[in-house]
Amino acid sequence: VWRSMGRVIGEFFHIDEIVRDRVEVANPELLAEIARSGKGAVLCGAHQTNWEAASAVLSQYGVSPMAVYRPVSNPYVDADLMRRRGKYYGGGLRAKHDRETPFALIRHVRSGGAIAVAVDEEALDGLPTPFFGRPAQTTPFPALVARQCNAPLMLIHGYRTRGVRFKMFVTPIETPRTDDRNADIYATTAAVQAELEKSIRQHPEQWRWIHDRWRESIRSFGIGRML
Incomplete structure (x- = not known):
């Protein structure tokens, strides 16, 4: 895993x-x-293989999403990262912990834009969803937006083939729309994680796993609060 991550840093x-x-x-x-x-469209991704290239390649097909990023504390490094990344995110990059970010993403989808969201990180206020045989705290946000905005939901995943070459896949995820909204969001979130798990199992060393996905949540998640 650390070898793969080192390659990603150099390739950035x-x-x-x-x-x-x-x-x-x-x-x-x-x-x-x-x-x-x-x-609008909701594109889910993970920290697999070279995730920066996986996100950037979307622009080759006319998809220029809005995405979430974690600002770097050093302002000079952060500015350089934004300069290098920004050209591939026509919808803009939103800071992860900005309270306005979820609402900006929803508005972007409603206006016909695509958003890109990472779904492999621990979410302390997420839903406990099956992942490698155990409940893992998972963000339900992509499922929530896809259902609320009637937008297609897709998982972007792949692997390094050889050297600095990659193969990526786009997997549509069905989003049920029944009278039970919470059940629909949970089922969709579980489906995303199931497809991600299948992809990771093919090349586990290419997944950046450096945090605990299976820690119990200390807060309950209120699905309605983002709408």
Whole structure:
């Protein structure tokens, strides 16, 4: 895992070159359809293989999402990271702990834009969802937005094939819309995690796992508070 992460850090400074001809998307027609439709979309991702390249390659198919990022404490480093990343996120980058961020993401989807959200990190106020055989605190936000905005939900995942070359996949996730909203959001969140688990099992060393996904939540999650 640390070897893979070291490669990602080194490759970050060559993202433009990598995206140009080193990332193969197995089913690009799904991304092209998102761009062509002009409707909102929710794209889930994880810290697999080179996740920066996986996010950046979306722009090659006309998808330019809004995404969440964690600001770096050093303002000079943060500004450089924003400069390198910003060109691939036409919808803008929103700070993770900004209270306005969830609402900005929802508005962006409602206006026809795409958003990109990481779904493999611990969420202390998330839903306990099955992940590798144990409940893991998981953000229900992508499922909530997809259901509320009637937007397609997709998981972006993949692996390093050889050297600095990657293969990515776009997997649609069904979002039920019944009379039980909470059950729908839980089922969709569980489906995302199940697909992510299947992908990670193929190349576990390429998943950046450096925190505890299985810690018990110290707070209950209120699904309605974001609407």
